[in-house]
Amino acid sequence: MVEFNFNISSIFQEEICIIGNDLIPHGHTGDLNYVFLKQKMVTILDVMGEASAQAQGLKNPITSGSKMLASEGQTVYLLVDRKAVSGAGAVVGMLKVGRKKLFLLDNCGKPNELSPLCVLDFYVTERRQRTGCGKLLFETMLRREGVEPRYLAIDRPSEKLISFLKKHYGLSGIIPQVNNYVIFSGFFKDQPADASKAREAKKPRIYMGKLQYV
Ligand code: ACO
Numbered sequence: 001m002v003e004f005n006f007n008i009s010s011i012f013q014e015e016i017c018i019i020g021n022d023l024i025p026h027g028h029t030g031d032l033n034y035v036f037l038k039q040k041m042v043t044i045l046d047v048m049g050e051a052s053a054q055a056q057g058l059k060n061p062i063t064s065g066s067k068m069l070a071s072e073g074q075t076v077y078l079l080v081d082r083k084a085v086s087g088a089g090a091v092v093g094m095l096k097v098g099r100k101k102l103f104l105l106d107n108c109g110k111p112n113e114l115s116p117l118c119v120l121d122f123y124v125t126e127r128r129q130r131t132g133c134g135k136l137l138f139e140t141m142l143r144r145e146g147v148e149p150r151y152l153a154i155d156r157p158s159e160k161l162i163s164f165l166k167k168h169y170g171l172s173g174i175i176p177q178v179n180n181y182v183i184f185s186g187f188f189k190d191q192p193a194d195a196s197k198a199r200e201a202k203k204p205r206i207y208m209g210k211l212q213y214v
Helices: 034-056 065-070 133-145 159-169
Strands: 016-019 074-081 090-099 102-105 111-114 117-124 153-155 181-184 204-207 210-213
Touching (some): 034 074, 102 181, 117 133
Parallel strands (some): 117 153
Antiparallel strands (some): 016 074, 074 090, 090 117, 153 181, 204 210
C-alpha cells in the first residue's frame, strides 16, 4: 500500500475512484476545496506513477499529475483501502486508460487506422499483487468503458500483465505490430464503431468563452 501524509479516506468516498483530466474524482461530494483537492491528486498520481515506473523498470513515469492535466480523454482508476493506516486510508493500485490513434496491423499485415481504448499504465502495490486487486480495477474499467477485453490495445505490456490478461480474459495469440502496442487474436473481428477512425481526432475550440471539443 502507498501511504500519504494526508487523509486518503476523506478524499475518496469509494473503494475505486475514477479520475479524469480535471483531476477531480468523479462524484466527489466532499467539502474539500478544489484547489486543495487538485494538489492532493497531483501528489497521488506522481507517487503512484513513480511506483509503477519502478515496478516496470522504466526510467520515466508514464503517469503523473502534470501529464494527466495535459492529456485529453485519459482516465485513471484508483483502488483505495479506506480502512488502512487506522482509517486514514492508502492507495493500493492504479489503472490508466485512454483512446489513442494507432496504425495497427491485422493478421495479414495490412495497416488499419483505429482509435482503440489503450491500457497505458497498470500497477498494484507489491504486497497486494496476486490477491485480485488488479482484476477488481480491470473489471471496473471494462464495465465503465463498455469495452470487451479483446478490443483493447496494450502499451508495452509486462510479462505479469500478459499473464494477467491470459488468465482472466483468455487473451493470447499476439498479432505482431511495428509499434509498442500489443493486440490479441480477435481484435479485428467485428470491431466496435467507437474504435473506428471517424470518432477520434476531435478538435479543441473556444466557444462562448468555454473550451469544447468538436
Ligand atoms: N508473475 C507472473 N504473473 C503475475 C504476477 C507475477 N509476479 N503477478 C500477477 N500476475 C498475473 C498472473 O496471471 C496472476 O495469476 P496467478 O497468481 O494465478 O499466476 C494474475 O496476474 C493475478 O491477478 P490479480 O491478482 O488480479 O492481479 P494483480 O493484482 O497482481 O495485478 C498487475 C496485475 C497490475 C500486472 C500487477 O501484477 C503489477 O502491478 N505488476 C507490476 C507492474 C506491472 O507489470 N504492470 C503492468 C505494466 S504494462 C502496462 O501498464 C501497460
